[in-house]
Amino acid sequence: xxxxxxVNRIEEKIxxxxxxxxxxxxxxxxxxxxxxxxxxxxxxxxxxxxxxxRATSPIATCPACQHExxxxxxxxxxxxxDLPVSGQTVRLRLxxxxxxxxxxxxxxxxxxxxxxxxxSRYARQTRRLRETLKAFAYTLSGQAGSxxxxxxxxxxxxxxxxxxxxSVGTTVLMTPELLGMDDFAFKRGRTYGTILVDLxxxxxxxLLPERTADALSFWLRxxxxxxxxxxxxxxxxxxxxxxxxxxxxxxxxxxxxLQNLREAGERALKRLHAELVEQQKASGHPQAIxxxxxxxxxxxxxxxxxxxxxxxRYEEVVALYQQGMSILGIANQLRMSRxxxxxxxxxxxxxxxxxxxxxxxxxxxxxxxxETRLKQGCRNAHQLWEEQVAQGFKGSYKVVNHWLAPRRxxxxxxxxxxxxxxxxxxxxxEAGTYSQQPKQEEQEEALExxxxxxxxxxxxxxxxxxxxxNQDEQRxxxxxxxxxxxxxxxxxxxxxxxxxxxxxxxAFDPWLAQCSNCDIPxxxxxxxxxxxxxxxxxTSLILPYSNGPVEGAPFRCA
Numbered sequence: 001x002x003x004x005x006x007v008n009r010i011e012e013k014i015x016x017x018x019x020x021x022x023x024x025x026x027x028x029x030x031x032x033x034x035x036x037x038x039x040x041x042x043x044x045x046x047x048x049x050x051x052x053x054r055a056t057s058p059i060a061t062c063p064a065c066q067h068e069x070x071x072x073x074x075x076x077x078x079x080x081x082d083l084p085v086s087g088q089t090v091r092l093r094l095x096x097x098x099x100x101x102x103x104x105x106x107x108x109x110x111x112x113x114x115x116x117x118x119x120s121r122y123a124r125q126t127r128r129l130r131e132t133l134k135a136f137a138y139t140l141s142g143q144a145g146s147x148x149x150x151x152x153x154x155x156x157x158x159x160x161x162x163x164x165x166x167s168v169g170t171t172v173l174m175t176p177e178l179l180g181m182d183d184f185a186f187k188r189g190r191t192y193g194t195i196l197v198d199l200x201x202x203x204x205x206x207l208l209p210e211r212t213a214d215a216l217s218f219w220l221r222x223x224x225x226x227x228x229x230x231x232x233x234x235x236x237x238x239x240x241x242x243x244x245x246x247x248x249x250x251x252x253x254x255x256x257x258l259q260n261l262r263e264a265g266e267r268a269l270k271r272l273h274a275e276l277v278e279q280q281k282a283s284g285h286p287q288a289i290x291x292x293x294x295x296x297x298x299x300x301x302x303x304x305x306x307x308x309x310x311x312x313r314y315e316e317v318v319a320l321y322q323q324g325m326s327i328l329g330i331a332n333q334l335r336m337s338r339x340x341x342x343x344x345x346x347x348x349x350x351x352x353x354x355x356x357x358x359x360x361x362x363x364x365x366x367x368x369x370x371e372t373r374l375k376q377g378c379r380n381a382h383q384l385w386e387e388q389v390a391q392g393f394k395g396s397y398k399v400v401n402h403w404l405a406p407r408r409x410x411x412x413x414x415x416x417x418x419x420x421x422x423x424x425x426x427x428x429x430e431a432g433t434y435s436q437q438p439k440q441e442e443q444e445e446a447l448e449x450x451x452x453x454x455x456x457x458x459x460x461x462x463x464x465x466x467x468x469x470n471q472d473e474q475r476x477x478x479x480x481x482x483x484x485x486x487x488x489x490x491x492x493x494x495x496x497x498x499x500x501x502x503x504x505x506x507a508f509d510p511w512l513a514q515c516s517n518c519d520i521p522x523x524x525x526x527x528x529x530x531x532x533x534x535x536x537x538x539t540s541l542i543l544p545y546s547n548g549p550v551e552g553a554p555f556r557c558a
Contacts, residue, residue, distance in 0.1 A: 032083075035117040037094060048089030048153075051082075060099045060113035065106040073100040073110045080119045082126045084153030092126065094119070129154070130164065137165035175223040176205055179248075180230040180547050181237060183211040184554035190335060194237075195553050199230060202549040211328075213240035220244025230545050231536075232256040236328065238533060252536035253547035254500060261496060262459055264526035267346055268489055269455035271522070276480050277452050283479060307353075314351075317344040346525070362395040363388075363403055370403065379408055452480075462486075462493050489520055505541050 037053035044050075059070045075097055082090040098112050119126050125133065133156060136145040142158030149156050176198035183192045194208035194216060208215045217240040220226060230251045231237040241250055269276075313334070320330045327345060331338045343351065363370075366388050373384060381401040385393075388400060452458070453476070461469065461477045469477060480486045492515055499507045515527040530537050540546070 034092075036115050037118065044088075048091060049085060050091050050093055052093045052095070054095040055097060055113055055115070057113065060097070060111070062099075062101045062103065062106060062108060062111050063114075064108040064111070065101065065103045067101065067103040067106065069099045069102045069111075071100040071102055073098045076112075078119065080124055080126050081129060081154075083129050083132065087153045089153050089155065092119075133161060133164045137161040141165075175225040176200065177225065177227040178230070178545065179205070179226045179228065180545075180550040181216070182232065182547060182550040182553070183234075195550065197550045197553050199228075199545055199549055204553055212236055213243065216240030217244035220248075228543075228545060230547050230550070232547060233260055233529070233533065235326075238536070249539060250536040251543055251545050252533055252540045254540050255546065255548075257530075257537055257540065258497075258500065260526060260529065261493060262463060263342075264522045265462055265489060265493055266455050266459045268485070268520050268522040269458050270351070271348070272483060272485055273452065273455055276458075276483060276486070279483060280452050280479060283482070310353075311350055314344050314347075317341055321345050346522075361399065362393065363399050366391065366393055367403075370400075374404075374407060379404070381405075452476075462490050463497070485520060488518060489523065492518065492520075492523055500541065503541050505538065508538055508541060 034051075034053055036055060036057060038056050039051060039053045041052045042049060043052070059068045061068050075095060078092075078094045078096055080092050080094070082092050084090055094115070096113055096115070098110050100110050101108055114121060117127070120130070123130065132154070133149075136149060139145070140148060142162045145161045146156055146158040149161075178199035180197045180199045181194055182197075184195050185192050192211045194211045196205040196208070196219070197203065198205050206219065208219060211234070213236045216237060220241065221244050224245075226245050226248045228249045228251060229241045229245065230253060231241060232253050233256045238250070241248065313336075316334065317330055317336075320333070321327070325333075327338055327341050330336070330345075331341045334341070369388070369391070370384060373387070378384060381404045382397060384404065385397045385400040388395075458476075458480060461473055461480070466474070466477070481490055492511075495507075495511050495514075498504070499511060512527055512530060515523050516531070518524060
């Protein structure tokens with residue numbers, strides 16, 4: 001007869017086994033994969049899920065001699081942490097084997113089979129968990145990432161996240177055979193660097209602290225193997241590429257060549273603009289009408305001061321250029337943009353600012369009525385706006401107030417000491433200039449014809465496809481083409497655009513000769529620049545490479 005204590009013990013064992021059976025289940029399928037392993041069981045506890053699996057490959061490869069072996073030496077268990085499931089932490093229990101290397105000449109007698117798709121060597125987290133931790137570490141850093149991961153079922157300390165972020169090695173990039181370069185601003189208008197990009201992979205290769213020929217030449221000498229260099233029209237880059245990699249083929253970016261062509265055409269139109277305006281008046285060409293805005297004495301004085309300051313800067317730029325300083329050097333010394341320095345250098349004379357023309361307004365049909373009310377003494381913008389609304393005006397109160405503001409009589413400010421010095425005003429002269437009360441001859445607003453569009457707008461009529469112009473643009477283009485020099489300029493510009501689109505290399509030399517021998521100084525200067533960079537510009541019409549992959553790279557790196 002069995003003793004009671006023995007019966008109780010048997011019942012306890014049975015109860016324990018039943019409890020284990022309720023906690024351990026066999027899962028033939030999991031919502032995620034474990035390549036190279038067979039899942040044996042999944043156990044659930046308060047701390048989370050534990051997935052037990054064993055390796056299924058009958059053989060393994062020795063990492064030292066690369067010989068395969070099927071001789072199992074021993075077993076042991078790895079326990080990496082995996083991504084959570086439904087908010088529960090997951091711990092893997094992977095039963096892996098240690099094999100004996102059967103190559104007698106191998107220095108390594110035993111080795112452990114690896115599962116690189118699941119977990120790296122010596123790692124305590126699976127690869128997918130490691131990538132997730134890496135993303136959180138980069139985005140949220142240490143403690144913030146740790147708090148958010150805890151809510152997602154991944155208990156990781158902030159220090160661990162920082163170690164994960166620091167453990168990522170830097171990828172060593174090979175010197176590209178096809179190299180593109182462009183400048184970028186550390187501080188716009190002050191400090192610039194150079195970015196180098198692989199034209200095949202579109203990946204940044206390196207950043208240079210300067211955009212000088214010496215910096216580029218040094219990099220190319222220390223990184224041999226570059227076969228092709230795509231660059232803009234910068235003389236610094238051209239000289240640096242020639243010195244650092246003389247055997248490399250240089251390609252001038254087609255967009256920058258077209259940009260230089262546009263700038264040359266715009267300078268030519270600036271020289272001819274006064275003649276074009278007279279031609280427009282003589283031709284009886286219909287002109288739009290705008291209202292000449294009266295300016296106060298204070299505004300006139302401020303404009304004069306700005307004009308004198310700009311003229312002094314222009315003279316300073318011209319003087320430095322005549323002393324032999326480069327455009328880039330002048331821009332760095334005077335803290336100006338290269339485009340402004342270049343426009344001053346090639347202007348030939350001080351470039352006056354173009355008048356800003358007012359565009360059409362909803363208020364235009366109601367201006368005669370407003371002028372009548374203004375003569376009657378009404379200066380209340382809100383009252384005038386209500387009267388216009390009653391007549392059908394759809395605009396806001398601000399439109400009427402903006403029109404009325406410069407027409408009110410109000411005192412102006414006094415000139416500053418700097419303005420008085422520049423204008424050469426005495427105290428008595430200043431006392432009569434800072435009032436904004438309009439003169440008698442300025443009381444009447446005169447209607448004036450709108451001048452011809454500025455050269456920066458007209459040049460696009462010469463660059464665009466004639467079929468894409470609307471009726472007004474075609475009329476303006478026909479008007480300015482009546483000038484003989486503009487007609488020749490138009491044919492030169494359209495000729496280059498055609499050969500650039502069609503990659504007509506045979507037509508390049510005849511076009512360049514025609515441009516060099518024309519009677520337009522700005523186009524002759526453009527042709528001289530092309531001749532200095534002849535091989536790179538001509539190569540751009542043959543090869544498909546350009547600086548397109550480089551544009552925007554600094555913003556992607558930021």
